[in-house]
Amino acid sequence: ADLEVTHWWTAGGEAAAAKVLAESFNKLGGDKWVDGAIAGSGSTATPIIVSRILGGNPMGATQLNTGRDAEDLVKAGLMTDLTEIATKEGWADFIRPSKLFDACKYEGKIYCVPVNIHTEQWMWVNPAAFKAGGVSVPANWQEFVAAGPKLKEKDIIPLATGDAWQVNLIFNDMVSSIGGKELFLKVYRDKDAVAAASPEMKAVFEAYAQARELADPGYVGRSWNEATSLVISGKASAQIMGDWAQGEFGVAGKVAGTDYDCLLGLGNNPVLNTGGDAFYFPKNENPEVTKAQLKLASMMVSKQTQVAFNLAKGSLPIRGDVDLAAANACMKKGVEVLNKLDNVVPSVNQLLSPDTKLEVEDLSKEFFADASMTVEDAQARFVSIIEQAQ
Amino acid sequence: MSHAARPNTLFKNLNAKVAAVPMIATVLIVFIGCTLWTVVLSFTSSRSLPELTFVGFDQYTRLFNTPRWNVSAINLGIFGVFTLVFSTVIGFILAALMDQKIRFEGAFRTVFLYPYALSFIVTGLVWQWILTPTFGIQRVVRDLGFETFTFSILNDQRFAIYAVVIAGLWHGTGLVMALMLAGLRGIDEDIWKASRVDGIPIWKTYLFIVIPMMRPVFITTIVLVSTGIVRVYDLVVALTGGGPGNASEVPAKYVYEFMFRRANLGQGLAASTIMLTTVLIIIIPWALMEYRGGKRK
Amino acid sequence: MTAINTISTEPHGRRPTRTFTPAKIMIYGVLAVAALYYVLPLYVMIVTSLKGMPEIRLGNIFSPPVEITFQPWSTAWTSACTGLYCEGLKVGFWNSVQILIPSVIISILIASVNGYALANWRFKGSEIFFSVLLFGAFIPYQVMLYPLVIITRELRIFGTLTGIIVIHTIFGMPILTLLFRNYFASLPTELFKAARVDGAGFWRIFFQIMVPLSAPIFIVAVIIQVTGIWNDFLLGVIFAGSKNIPMTVQLNNIVNSTQGVKEYNVNMAATILTGAVPLLVYFFSGKYFVRGIAAGAVKG
Amino acid sequence: MVFQSYALYPQMTVEKNLSFGLRVAGLPKAQIQQRIANAADILQLEPLLQRKPAALSGGQRQRVAIGRALVRDVDVFLFDEPLSNLDAKLRSELRVEIKRLHHKLANTMIYVTHDQIEALTLADRIAVMKGGLIQQLDEPLTIYNKPRNLFVASFIGSPAMNFLRGKITGANQDKAFTAADLTVSLATYDAQEPLTNERDVIFGFRPEHITINDKPGPAGLSCEATVDLDEPMGADSLVWLTVAGKPISVRVDSSRRYLPGEKVHLNFNPAMASLFDATTENRV
Amino acid sequence: MVFQSYALYPQMTVEKNLSFGLRVAGLPKAQIQQRIANAADILQLEPLLQRKPAALSGGQRQRVAIGRALVRDVDVFLFDEPLSNLDAKLRSELRVEIKRLHHKLANTMIYVTHDQIEALTLADRIAVMKGGLIQQLDEPLTIYNKPRNLFVASFIGSPAMNFLRGKITGANQDKAFTAADLTVSLATYDAQEPLTNERDVIFGFRPEHITINDKPGPAGLSCEATVDLDEPMGADSLVWLTVAGKPISVRVDSSRRYLPGEKVHLNFNPAMASLFDATTENRV
Numbered sequence A: 001a002d003l004e005v006t007h008w009w010t011a012g013g014e015a016a017a018a019k020v021l022a023e024s025f026n027k028l029g030g031d032k033w034v035d036g037a038i039a040g041s042g043s044t045a046t047p048i049i050v051s052r053i054l055g056g057n058p059m060g061a062t063q064l065n066t067g068r069d070a071e072d073l074v075k076a077g078l079m080t081d082l083t084e085i086a087t088k089e090g091w092a093d094f095i096r097p098s099k100l101f102d103a104c105k106y107e108g109k110i111y112c113v114p115v116n117i118h119t120e121q122w123m124w125v126n127p128a129a130f131k132a133g134g135v136s137v138p139a140n141w142q143e144f145v146a147a148g149p150k151l152k153e154k155d156i157i158p159l160a161t162g163d164a165w166q167v168n169l170i171f172n173d174m175v176s177s178i179g180g181k182e183l184f185l186k187v188y189r190d191k192d193a194v195a196a197a198s199p200e201m202k203a204v205f206e207a208y209a210q211a212r213e214l215a216d217p218g219y220v221g222r223s224w225n226e227a228t229s230l231v232i233s234g235k236a237s238a239q240i241m242g243d244w245a246q247g248e249f250g251v252a253g254k255v256a257g258t259d260y261d262c263l264l265g266l267g268n269n270p271v272l273n274t275g276g277d278a279f280y281f282p283k284n285e286n287p288e289v290t291k292a293q294l295k296l297a298s299m300m301v302s303k304q305t306q307v308a309f310n311l312a313k314g315s316l317p318i319r320g321d322v323d324l325a326a327a328n329a330c331m332k333k334g335v336e337v338l339n340k341l342d343n344v345v346p347s348v349n350q351l352l353s354p355d356t357k358l359e360v361e362d363l364s365k366e367f368f369a370d371a372s373m374t375v376e377d378a379q380a381r382f383v384s385i386i387e388q389a390q
Numbered sequence B: 001m002s003h004a005a006r007p008n009t010l011f012k013n014l015n016a017k018v019a020a021v022p023m024i025a026t027v028l029i030v031f032i033g034c035t036l037w038t039v040v041l042s043f044t045s046s047r048s049l050p051e052l053t054f055v056g057f058d059q060y061t062r063l064f065n066t067p068r069w070n071v072s073a074i075n076l077g078i079f080g081v082f083t084l085v086f087s088t089v090i091g092f093i094l095a096a097l098m099d100q101k102i103r104f105e106g107a108f109r110t111v112f113l114y115p116y117a118l119s120f121i122v123t124g125l126v127w128q129w130i131l132t133p134t135f136g137i138q139r140v141v142r143d144l145g146f147e148t149f150t151f152s153i154l155n156d157q158r159f160a161i162y163a164v165v166i167a168g169l170w171h172g173t174g175l176v177m178a179l180m181l182a183g184l185r186g187i188d189e190d191i192w193k194a195s196r197v198d199g200i201p202i203w204k205t206y207l208f209i210v211i212p213m214m215r216p217v218f219i220t221t222i223v224l225v226s227t228g229i230v231r232v233y234d235l236v237v238a239l240t241g242g243g244p245g246n247a248s249e250v251p252a253k254y255v256y257e258f259m260f261r262r263a264n265l266g267q268g269l270a271a272s273t274i275m276l277t278t279v280l281i282i283i284i285p286w287a288l289m290e291y292r293g294g295k296r297k
Numbered sequence C: 001m002t003a004i005n006t007i008s009t010e011p012h013g014r015r016p017t018r019t020f021t022p023a024k025i026m027i028y029g030v031l032a033v034a035a036l037y038y039v040l041p042l043y044v045m046i047v048t049s050l051k052g053m054p055e056i057r058l059g060n061i062f063s064p065p066v067e068i069t070f071q072p073w074s075t076a077w078t079s080a081c082t083g084l085y086c087e088g089l090k091v092g093f094w095n096s097v098q099i100l101i102p103s104v105i106i107s108i109l110i111a112s113v114n115g116y117a118l119a120n121w122r123f124k125g126s127e128i129f130f131s132v133l134l135f136g137a138f139i140p141y142q143v144m145l146y147p148l149v150i151i152t153r154e155l156r157i158f159g160t161l162t163g164i165i166v167i168h169t170i171f172g173m174p175i176l177t178l179l180f181r182n183y184f185a186s187l188p189t190e191l192f193k194a195a196r197v198d199g200a201g202f203w204r205i206f207f208q209i210m211v212p213l214s215a216p217i218f219i220v221a222v223i224i225q226v227t228g229i230w231n232d233f234l235l236g237v238i239f240a241g242s243k244n245i246p247m248t249v250q251l252n253n254i255v256n257s258t259q260g261v262k263e264y265n266v267n268m269a270a271t272i273l274t275g276a277v278p279l280l281v282y283f284f285s286g287k288y289f290v291r292g293i294a295a296g297a298v299k300g
Numbered sequence D, E: 001m002v003f004q005s006y007a008l009y010p011q012m013t014v015e016k017n018l019s020f021g022l023r024v025a026g027l028p029k030a031q032i033q034q035r036i037a038n039a040a041d042i043l044q045l046e047p048l049l050q051r052k053p054a055a056l057s058g059g060q061r062q063r064v065a066i067g068r069a070l071v072r073d074v075d076v077f078l079f080d081e082p083l084s085n086l087d088a089k090l091r092s093e094l095r096v097e098i099k100r101l102h103h104k105l106a107n108t109m110i111y112v113t114h115d116q117i118e119a120l121t122l123a124d125r126i127a128v129m130k131g132g133l134i135q136q137l138d139e140p141l142t143i144y145n146k147p148r149n150l151f152v153a154s155f156i157g158s159p160a161m162n163f164l165r166g167k168i169t170g171a172n173q174d175k176a177f178t179a180a181d182l183t184v185s186l187a188t189y190d191a192q193e194p195l196t197n198e199r200d201v202i203f204g205f206r207p208e209h210i211t212i213n214d215k216p217g218p219a220g221l222s223c224e225a226t227v228d229l230d231e232p233m234g235a236d237s238l239v240w241l242t243v244a245g246k247p248i249s250v251r252v253d254s255s256r257r258y259l260p261g262e263k264v265h266l267n268f269n270p271a272m273a274s275l276f277d278a279t280t281e282n283r284v
Ligand SMILES: Nc1ncnc2c1ncn2[C@@H]1O[C@H](COP(=O)(O)OP(=O)(O)OP(=O)(O)O)[C@@H](O)[C@H]1O
Pocket: B001, B002
């Protein structure tokens, strides 16, 4: 049967990764991957995907952020139950970290397939740009801030970023990297208002305020891969972005460690979250489609697919048992942290409801855009968001 | 009209009633039904899916305590006032100029009207290109040698909403011009002659005689423009995406986002209800005016 | 009949003269400046779409192309990528046509019958329905979206061609009905009465007497619907279903799926191509639009 | 039924306009043809059959509208102010045509009009209506000469009837109408009820029922008056004078002009006058 | 200048309408007041000053329009069909008022109208225009009685002048007009040029210049005719007859009714008739 798959992977590296999935699926024979890419980002695509599922015209499979995005849909019984195949193939045994897999569970049943691990706490830097600015490549956030003015003098954008979720990503990264793992968990997992009001959190906001100074005004309306290409071309020196940025570096033929480098946890606290992309399979009336869905699900977690896909996407595989010989320097750094598990935290998507998550995003992007907003004001609002979070 | 039906027979005007079934269904199911549904569920804690857990005015309390909503509402006000004032004024001036027996009237009319044919998405994209500082007007002027020239309203959260106004005016003023032109052409030419004979300067004639006479046209225009203002969405999405920060957010976007993306239907519907109420507040005075107007005719 | 179209679209009085007085020069000056503001974006779109990428990076957006290339146009039409497919806009174009034609015809048909019933065959409650319908003209789409998803789901037309046609018909109904009602009401009532005396019924009067007299308002309705439906993004993306993705959605996909660098020229070409249909409609029938607006909107 | 605004279907030719009702009724083609030919013949529409209404003059349009009623072969015609939208010249022409048609068809026609000339010239009987009530239903000349009440009197006739408000005075057979310094004997007036003394009445007389003389006429039927204005209307003139402090108009032959301020004498003809009760406004 | 469509400013009260031009001209308040009071007095507008035009009747509106011209204290008034949009009754009333106003102000008024009754009653001199050319400029009665050409003759007068096409026949002093079996002596006709024999002419005579008798009149001035129709118009009737195969109308007193088909005799009065050359259409 034709299996329509919706996702928002339209940037270069992402599209290449999607192609891997499509081709592998088509190769299995019998069924066909019908690509339903929706350009923009999750914010454009999610409403369309959700409304289609609600509207009773579900696609065969769809990308959704693991976490609570899909929870209500699962609750309403709109998603295919994958428990059977998951048990049969023993997914629980090889998917790591297990928290990632937990996100797919609802009342003990499995409803989604995680396809990769995305880690977000990265600062991508272009050494050549720092050299051109007459400063050494920074080792951590503080050094980077110090280098800012010199870079600006040379007309190099210190920090390339884009609107909305991209600046929010910077903020959340800072909570774990500047504030540390403890703070991150207290605030986001425990919804601890006291922690949110703490001096540590204030430091996070202060760092975030510094980031605001280091970005160029052109960030408005810029997409993340445009920002990445600014770093690639040396027009900007750094970008704080998830590991998917590596896909772009890869497409541009750049080599990690030489052409570009990465600061895990902004060089401060090497904490990684384990978010990622996951696929859901909305319930379908056609049994052929259901069969195809299960086939796709099983294929997605297979070793072969995992390697090829994650290399293209720049993310980490969900299996601990795959060979990562082909992985680059930065990926290896990530795998190291992941293997230790100490410094792994759940992703914000898993901890916060979409509502709270986007409240935080609203605050962080407003703060980023409005230089006159003080750290105190922002923190006060942050506290009230955390207080009301559910 | 004297052929109003006797009300008591169901089968009188049967054909008319049958023909009006689609309209009646639309009205009852879509407009009334959906509105009621919206209002009722705005008092619940519905998340992704509608559920009937009533929480009183909680959603409204939260709504009015959300900075983003307040910014959206203020933005809608700013956008609304500026769009209304400028599109009416500019539209009228253009129409008045076009009415001066000029040559190339058709060409000018086409030029002023064509943006209306383009979608807000296209409008937003084009103006984004033009207003982007790294690329558009600012860069062009700087390249001309004015190194310090700054025109970056798109990236300044104080002015981003005015970028939306500029693009919106570009899109919609042509229609206003067309309406005004039609209105001007409907004015008895003798009025012009009379005011000439009275020795009244042209601008005074416009101000004190023609504009008051065009009241119905102005009302139509204002109503039309207002409907567009309340539902402004695509333009913001394409032009600023609501940014920088939340600086150019608008209510329609708030509603849409809460319904489908934040999985907080209750909150989205509370915002919808407020929007619907606003619309009613706009319409009712107009409807009353029209009613009286109808009697006067 | 003289009662129809009493508002002329011609200016009053004598034809324009060739003499240029200072006042005339000022009028033309102001109009020219205004026109500049209006054409500028179109100009930017066109010149950019004709430039190659290197030239775009070097020059400014207002400079004319040094070397004209039509590559971006053909790319946009046939091979621009969205996701895995690189088929350009043409698929979306045909989808849009497929949505457009039945939607325009059905929505206008229904709205004109509504307008006719409301203007000439008022029945008990018809005015109330009309008032509510008008209120519907003001309701932001976003507000109705969720319930409409549910309604179309229950009708089992969600995500189908039928679904999107129904949705366009519903959203087009208020304003079109208003236009038609006002127009039919402005026709002399005696005409209707005469046809009644001649023994004609509801449909015969409509098709044989009213419709042939209503060319101006039908033209306006077609213009409004063609541009409105063609330009629609939100409804198309949600209700049309993946097989019927309209052109605007594809445009958005192309513009927003950047592969490496943003191909501004392709984006602009795609934008112009997408806007071409409504633009052509306006260029060729703008005059009727103004005239029809006068007949349907201003008078009412 | 024929409408004031013709109500022709603008998109159809004259022929189509005429045949529409018949086609709706499903008459056989041949019969339709024959009826149209007949109507076209009566109304001289043959040369116009293929034209559209827009290409017709007002009078031709109204003829087509009449034709549309004609082909339907009805017993009663209803004309609703059919000539109001025509200019004076056409109006008088078409009026004659309608009268001819009436004579030829000899069927009932109900003709609504605001124009009293039309009413007077066309009607066998006129019903004057006011506020939905018939004021008088009579033959035209009766309505003109013996209006039953003040409304009918003032409505019919152009230039309008003159009215003077006054009292009835005088002995038994010698009743007279008195207003200020004017006294007119009512000896020849054909009263419908006894003329009681001191009764408040309105004395009405049409402009053509007074003559102007240079010398005083018989006592009790004549008075002096001052010329106010002289309106020559071609065949005759309307002279406005002041009598008993009120302006009245008199229709005279236009061969003699009167100057404002000139003193003249008026002769009344009470036999042609009307007398109305001042309170009920009915004829006495 | 006073316009056919009144051209009042609809959103202003009558007072504002009157004063707007003066205020723009910057006249002192007191003077504006005084002029308005004056105009309002002349036109009896006082009770209406605070109303808006929409709340006025047609005649009142036109009075305000006249008032607007009046307050400007001009030497020449230009009226452009001021009464065309009014109904017959109002028209005749306002006509008289304008005439009074003219007498009172005694300044020049140029009055454009399509209505010949207005022209005849109001004018000191009438210019009849056609296609932008003046056809005749004369006093009203001259225009009426001695129209200079066929256009003027047919344009002025209602019911219209009758025309018969024929030839001039007869000996020197005994010229006559002949058409079919009709011969009318032209002995008393005041010709402006020699009447040559066999010349094609059009003989025009007004309906009121013919009398109907039951017996034949003097030879050469009388003929037999058949009654076609009788249109009673109140004071008088218009009788349509057929003479020399052509329909003509005759105005008679309405006291006698004529039946269609009745044979009567007509008496002509050539002194009041007009004769036009059939080709140049000018009066001979
Ligand atoms: N019996 C009635 N009951 C209620 N309304 C009525 C009645 N008769 C007439 N009307 C109303 O009065 C108004 C005028 O009616 P109509 O047009 O019949 O008047 P008319 O005498 O023909 O006027 P005109 O002389 O201008 O033609 C209309 O609006 C009509 O609806």
